[in-house]
Amino acid sequence: MLHWLRTNLEQIRRNINEAAYKSGRKPEDIKLIAVSKTVPMETIKAAWEMGVTDFGENRVQELTEKFNELPEAKWHLIGHLQKNKVKYIVDKVVLIHSLDSYPLAEEINKRAVARGKCLDVLIQVNVAREPTKFGLDLSEVDDFINAVKDLPGLAVKGLMTIAPFVGDPEAVRPVFRELKKKFDALKTMEIPSAEMKYLSMGMSNDYRIAIEEGANLVRIGTRIFGERKK
Known part of the structure; x- marks a missing residue:
């Protein structure tokens, strides 16, 4: 059943292993997040049975529906998060990858505190300054961490x-290198409210380059599940 899925996963794991060794790390230091947007539950459950533990969703409604069918998996919100949707995922996600504004941080904090929780978050950084993408500028990250440090309902765990998207993944190596540099600088500062544990970089097109440059979370969808249905 779903032999293509097993083949895809085996190839990705081999690639992750090679990139990890190339960067001087162990394969187990790299966490694969299977991006399951638009993927049917039967395929997600098959991936789960093949050893995938973490799944990433872009949309809150889809995440909540899938969480209800596979609550034992670890669910990540990797897409842009609107303030009015936070309340639906507070008790469902292990990590929000896309914290990109102070108002969103306040809303996460409010909803988490109300549930007696502290939510792990990553700060999304728009390293390449693409106008079509969300995220802070690299120059804003330090001040942002300082601004959210007293919010008890969220814990900054790294950067994303x-x-x-370019034809040659090598072309984006400098982007990953820049974020790793910021990640390392913050790590040496040992800020209590901002533990630099996770560096979420790399997708289907460029995950090997991202790992070589220091990523320890990679978000892969198409290379696992095939092209998305429109």
């Missing part, structure tokens, strides 16, 4: 970026 989406690199420009």
Whole structure:
């Protein structure tokens, strides 16, 4: 059943292993997040049975529906998060990858505190300054961390970026390198409210380059599940 899925996963794991060794790390240091947007539950459950533990969703409604069918999996919100949708995922996600504004941080904090929780979040950084993408400028990250440090309902656990989609993945290596540099700088500062644990970089097109440049979370969809249905 779904032999193509097993083949895809085996190839990705081999690639992750090679990139990890190339960057001087162990394969187990890299976490694969299977991006399951528009993917049917039977396929997601098959991936789960093949050892995938973490799934990433872009939309809140789709995440909540899938969470209800597979609550034992670890669910990540990787897409842009609107303030009015936070309340639906507070008790469902292990990590929000896309914190990109102070008002959103306040809303996450409010909803998490009301549930007696502290939510792990990543700050989304628009390293390439693409006008069509969300995220802070690199120069804003330090001040943002300082601004959210007293919000008890969220814990900054690292940084995330989406690199420009280009034909040659090598072209985005500098983007990943820049974010890793910021990640390392923040790590050496040992800020109690901003533990630099996760660096979420790399998707189907460029995940090997991202790992070579220091990513420890990669978000892969098409290479696992095939082209998305429109």
